[in-house]
Amino acid sequence: MSTPLQIGPHTVRPPVVLAPMAGITNAPFRTLCREFSGGKGLFVSEMITTRALVERNEKTMQLIHFDATETPRSIQLYGVDPATVGKAVRMIAEEDLADHIDLNFGCPVPKVTRKGGGSALPYKRNLLRAILREAVSGAGDLPVTMKMRKGIDDDHITFLDAGRIAVEEGVTAIALHGRTAAQHYGGTADWDAIARLKEHVPEIPVLGNGDIWSAEDALRMVRETGCDGVVVGRGCLGRPWLFSDLVAAFEGRTEDIARPALREVADVMVRHATLLGEWIGDETKGVVDFRKHVAWYLKGFAVGSEMRKRLAITSSLEELRSGLDELDLDQPWPTGADGPRGRTSGNNRVVLPDGWLKDPYDCAGVGEDAELDTSGG
Numbered sequence: 001m002s003t004p005l006q007i008g009p010h011t012v013r014p015p016v017v018l019a020p021m022a023g024i025t026n027a028p029f030r031t032l033c034r035e036f037s038g039g040k041g042l043f044v045s046e047m048i049t050t051r052a053l054v055e056r057n058e059k060t061m062q063l064i065h066f067d068a069t070e071t072p073r074s075i076q077l078y079g080v081d082p083a084t085v086g087k088a089v090r091m092i093a094e095e096d097l098a099d100h101i102d103l104n105f106g107c108p109v110p111k112v113t114r115k116g117g118g119s120a121l122p123y124k125r126n127l128l129r130a131i132l133r134e135a136v137s138g139a140g141d142l143p144v145t146m147k148m149r150k151g152i153d154d155d156h157i158t159f160l161d162a163g164r165i166a167v168e169e170g171v172t173a174i175a176l177h178g179r180t181a182a183q184h185y186g187g188t189a190d191w192d193a194i195a196r197l198k199e200h201v202p203e204i205p206v207l208g209n210g211d212i213w214s215a216e217d218a219l220r221m222v223r224e225t226g227c228d229g230v231v232v233g234r235g236c237l238g239r240p241w242l243f244s245d246l247v248a249a250f251e252g253r254t255e256d257i258a259r260p261a262l263r264e265v266a267d268v269m270v271r272h273a274t275l276l277g278e279w280i281g282d283e284t285k286g287v288v289d290f291r292k293h294v295a296w297y298l299k300g301f302a303v304g305s306e307m308r309k310r311l312a313i314t315s316s317l318e319e320l321r322s323g324l325d326e327l328d329l330d331q332p333w334p335t336g337a338d339g340p341r342g343r344t345s346g347n348n349r350v351v352l353p354d355g356w357l358k359d360p361y362d363c364a365g366v367g368e369d370a371e372l373d374t375s376g377g
Contacts, residue, residue: 003015003228005042005173005205005207005228005229006205007042007072007100007143007145007172007173007205008100008141008142008143008172009141009143010042010072010099010100010143012041012042012229013040014040014041014229014246014247014250014251015205015207015222015228015229015230015250016037016040016041016042016218016229016230016232016243016246016247016250017041017042017043017044017175017207017229017230017231017232018030018033018041018042018043018044018231018232018233018236018243019044019147019175019209019231019232019233020044020045020046020047020076020102020104020147021046021233021234021237022046022047023046023289023292024046024237025043025044025045025046026045026046026063026276026279027065027066027067027070027275027279028272028275028276028278028279029240029272030043030045030067030070031067031069031070031275032240032268032271032272032275033236033240033243034069034070034243035240036240036241036242036243036244036258037243037244037246037247038244038247039069040243040247041243041246041247042072042074042100043070043074044074044075044076044102045063045064045066045073045074045075045076045098046063046076047076047077047078047104047107048060048063048064048075048076048077048078048088049077049078049079050077050078050079050081050084050085050087050088051079051081051084051088053077053088053091053092054084054087054088054091064097064098066098071099072098072099072100073097073098073099073100074098074099074100074101074102075092075097075098075100075101075102076101076102076103076104076147077089077101077102077103077104077135078103078104078107078112078117078118079103079117079131080115080116080117080121080127080131082127082130082131082133082134083134085103085131085134085135085138086134086135086137086138087138089101089134089135089138089139089142089144090138090139092139092142093138093139093140093141093142098142099142100142100143100145101135101139101142101143101144101145102144102145102146102147102175103131103132103135103144103145103146103147104118104146104147105118105119105121105122105128105146105147105148105149105162106118106119106147106148106149106177107119108149108181108182108183108184108348108350110348110350110351113152113181113350113351113352114351114352114353115353116352116353116356118181119148119149119151119152119180119181119350120152120181120350120352120353120356122148122151122158122159122161122162123151123152123156123158123356123357123360124356124360124361124362125158125161125162125165125360125361126361126362128162128165129165129168129169132144132146132165132166132169132170132171133169136169136170136171143172143173144170144171144172145171145172145173145174145175146162146166146171146174146175147174147175147176147177147209147231148162148174148175148176148177149176149177149179149180149181150176150177150178150179150180150190150193151180151181152180152181152182152350152352152357153180153181153182153350154180154182156357157180159176159193159197160196160197160200163176163197163200163201163206164200164201166201166204167201167203167204171204172204172205173204173205173206173207173228174197174201174204174205174206174207175206175207175208175209175231176193176194176197176206176207176208176209177189177209177210177231178190178191178192178193178194178208178209178210178211179210181348181350182348182349182350183348184348185234186348188211189209189210189211190210191208191210191211191221191224191225192225194206194208194210194221194225194227195224195225195226195227198225198226198227198228199226205228205229206227206228207227207228207229207230207231208221208222208225208227208229208230208231209230209231209232209233211340212230212231212232212235213235213338213339213340213341214235214242214245214338215242215245215246215248215249215250215254215257216249216254217235218230218232218246218249218250219249219250219254230246232246234340234341235341237293237296237341238293238295238296238297238298238299238341239296239297239341240268240272241258241260241268242258244256244258245257245258258333259332259333260333261329261330261331261332261333262301262327262328262329262330262331263329263330265297265298265301266324266325266327266329268297269290269293269294269297269320269324270317270320270321270324272290272293273286273287273290273317273320274286274317276289276290277317283316283317284315284316287314287315287316287317287319287320288315290320291312291313291314294308294311294312295308295312296341298311299334299337299341300333300334300335300336300337301327301331301334301337302328302331302334303327307323307326307327310323311323311324
């Protein structure tokens with residue numbers, strides 16, 4: 001049995017966390033992952049912009065809706081202005097909107113870093129400290145955690161300084177994606193950095209993130225880095241049953257690995273699309289939203305390109321189901337389908353505000369317009 005992960009008052013057993021992903025980790029997808037895990041683990045919402053939350057933006061208020069069975073309710077916030085982050089956190093605490101708050105300092109998307117947000121922000125040590133201080137003080141009894149990357153690029157590594165600041169400001173746990181912002185999702189995640197962070201901040205749990213494509217990868221990361229848990233993102237795209245594998249692996253049942261035939265995968269696809277329609281309140285919109293998942297679910301299976309295209313433009317559950325029924329549903333789980341999935345681009349120039357790298361302590365020049373509604377990590 002694995003050692004449980006303690007996030008404030010919440011015991012997470014096994015120590016497995018679903019990473020927030022924009023347009024993916026909404027309530028329906030979290031429900032699927034949680035069902036496969038038997039309710040074990042921690043499943044974090046899509047990234048929520050603090051300014052949009054404070055302004056009670058209608059779309060944002062729907063994104064923070066949790067299913068009645070979700071516990072603990074976990075929200076990830078993105079913000080660049082300490083005062084706005086503080087207001088958002090106090091709103092969550094006072095209105096009982098969640099049980100755990102995670103802060104995003106990992107997003108490498110240019111429209112975020114260009115304004116000094118996401119993975120650009122920890123370079124400004126004093127700004128990071130101010131945001132963490134406001135968040136922790138506003139959260140009351142709610143635990144505050146953070147997710148970050150190694151740094152901006154190999155010449156501007158920030159994770160050790162950021163980890164120490166987090167401990168000093170009362171952050172409960174840290175997740176580290178073992179890549180820089182410049183790497184985006186390319187190359188290989190640096191698990192050694194996760195080990196170094198664990199040694200650097202022994203006071204609080206450290207979670208590792210990056211290149212966990214299978215349950216065995218998760219066990220290996222814990223073994224090799226000494227981290228206290230794992231955060232899984234792209235590995236579960238089109239594979240929510242990865243969470244049943246992870247639970248089995250951490251509980252010592254390594255033989256209980258899911259290898260669903262295409263028939264079972266098709267059933268999950270229809271259920272996922274159905275849940276989306278119920279959540280949005282419109283079947284067609286639910287199926288349209290589901291389209292982005294089709295290629296991930298069918299990865300490795302023998303499905304012709306015409307049929308893949310057809311399934312990716314369906315607009316009703318009946319159309320989706322009838323298309324899937326035309327496939328050879330007895331196909332076994334394909335060899336190699338457990339590997340990397342999702343975006344893999346790398347070696348990007350990180351777009352930063354003018355003069356951002358001149359002084360790692362001066363935090364002038366981060367405006368409210370840095371709070372854009374996007375995601376990543």
